[in-house]
Amino acid sequence: MTLDTLEPVRLNVPTDDVDLFCDDILRYPYEAYARLREKGPVVFLTRHNIFALPRYAPVRTVLEDHETYISGKGVGLSKFGNQSRRGTPIASDPPLHTKRRGLVAERLSLRSVREITPDLQRQADVLVGTVAEQGEFDGVADFSRRFPLMVMADLIGLPQDGREHLLEWADAGFNLFGPPNERVAKSEERFPEVRDYIRSLEQPGRLRPGSMGAAIYEAAARGEIEFDQCGPLIMAYLMAGLDTTINAISAALLLFGRHPDQWDLVRENPRLIAMALNEVIRLESPIQNLRRVVTREHELEGAILEEGVSVLVMFGSANRDESRWQDADRFDVKRNPVGHLAFGMGIHNCAGQTLARAEAASLLEALARRARRIEVGEPEWHLNNVIRGLERLPVRLVA
Amino acid sequence: MATIYVCDREGAERSIQGTDGFSLMETLRAGGFEEILAICGGCASCATCHVYVDAAFLEKLSPMSLDEDDLLDASAHRRPESRLSCQIRVSDALDGLRVTIAPED
Numbered sequence: 186m187t188l189d190t191l192e193p194v195r196l197n198v199p200t201d202d203v204d205l206f207c208d209d210i211l212r213y214p215y216e217a218y219a220r221l222r223e224k225g226p227v228v229f230l231t232r233h234n235i236f237a238l239p240r241y242a243p244v245r246t247v248l249e250d251h252e253t254y255i256s257g258k259g260v261g262l263s264k265f266g267n268q269s270r271r272g273t274p275i276a277s278d279p280p281l282h283t284k285r286r287g288l289v290a291e292r293l294s295l296r297s298v299r300e301i302t303p304d305l306q307r308q309a310d311v312l313v314g315t316v317a318e319q320g321e322f323d324g325v326a327d328f329s330r331r332f333p334l335m336v337m338a339d340l341i342g343l344p345q346d347g348r349e350h351l352l353e354w355a356d357a358g359f360n361l362f363g364p365p366n367e368r369v370a371k372s373e374e375r376f377p378e379v380r381d382y383i384r385s386l387e388q389p390g391r392l393r394p395g396s397m398g399a400a401i402y403e404a405a406a407r408g409e410i411e412f413d414q415c416g417p418l419i420m421a422y423l424m425a426g427l428d429t430t431i432n433a434i435s436a437a438l439l440l441f442g443r444h445p446d447q448w449d450l451v452r453e454n455p456r457l458i459a460m461a462l463n464e465v466i467r468l469e470s471p472i473q474n475l476r477r478v479v480t481r482e483h484e485l486e487g488a489i490l491e492e493g494v495s496v497l498v499m500f501g502s503a504n505r506d507e508s509r510w511q512d513a514d515r516f517d518v519k520r521n522p523v524g525h526l527a528f529g530m531g532i533h534n535c536a537g538q539t540l541a542r543a544e545a546a547s548l549l550e551a552l553a554r555r556a557r558r559i560e561v562g563e564p565e566w567h568l569n570n571v572i573r574g575l576e577r578l579p580v581r582l583v584a
Numbered sequence: 585m586a587t588i589y590v591c592d593r594e595g596a597e598r599s600i601q602g603t604d605g606f607s608l609m610e611t612l613r614a615g616g617f618e619e620i621l622a623i624c625g626g627c628a629s630c631a632t633c634h635v636y637v638d639a640a641f642l643e644k645l646s647p648m649s650l651d652e653d654d655l656l657d658a659s660a661h662r663r664p665e666s667r668l669s670c671q672i673r674v675s676d677a678l679d680g681l682r683v684t685i686a687p688e689d
Binding site: 290291294295296299459460463521522523524525526528529530531534535538539542 | 609613623625629631651655657658
């Protein structure tokens, strides 16, 4: 017996010293995820001081039990990041969560999204037309980053000036979900700019009347939310609607480019697009990992979790768990991966998923009408602490 | 284990076995009812798992959330016995349940 086998009593689970937020893992995370899944349903990550949940079943258990696993103590791994998100829906528990999320629920509902879908389809058609004429283009800068930025900024009612910084700020905001690392430090530096921008929105007339942003300030005028919470809430919704959707669209380009047989299936039957998008984000889940805090001592899959410990909800790993998905790494647009966790599950499931689906589907439908083939070159991954996505993707559409 | 009788869109009825803890939507899909698309994956966000529940069982189901109510409102095929099957948790209490898959929107 060696000393290595001596561990604190509470660690009745396997451990791993992986840094899930280092460059190499962010670029190619799936081998590390597979190793963690192999080790067990609950694996203590020594570097992050957190109980990781790499398999499907426990992730789902945690997401569906918001009383045992709370968000209000922060869903990120750094103190600064958690403080910066205080009071936003993603980082709060009922009853506050219910109130905050309710403020915009109607605008993100199926009914509201159906109203704007014809507009989205028109705009998608214009964008696809533009890149189709270009022939070769960057699937990220020229395509996937364009659309959600326009849709979200218009929906929230943001002024034209300042929009050029929104993507950088959203990227910084998502980095702040990570543990204290260099990416977090750099993102903290952007915070004053974002704060100034938020303050600028408070001046009357800055947000388009009738927009979602204006509605949040109107709720403050009625006393439903504190005035100083409006800006952070607006930024939270903006962020939530950018990199997530953007990277889902990038991933769709990459996967359909690499699997022309699957693109053929979608072109033959565009009704598959909704399911295919689920399959895209099952394989390349835009949000990879978030934290929850345990409120009472209990056992989860044989692991004793004490009150106050943190668990890491591994969406991207759960979505590739072989015990849940047959041939989990294969891209199969006919799979219809019901139960995938890319949009989360339970009360914190993605509030904007109907809109995200409508955006991505509008683009794919337009592409399916115009492009027989999507040819892609070597992708360059964009490294962010929690967002999985591309920095660059050479694309050529073949009519 | 609960036995659930399902009438599909063609009007054919057959029974499936439900497993405790799973949603009715998952049970229907596992039972081969592919017309239950469940595009949102089961979190009450899309209304593509819409079913009509036998009136005798409506009371035994957990109450409808505002989200579910709103989604059903967006369906052209809503009836008083409409529910989203992803929001129904299968248990032995539902043994003998009859559901009909609602037309596609």
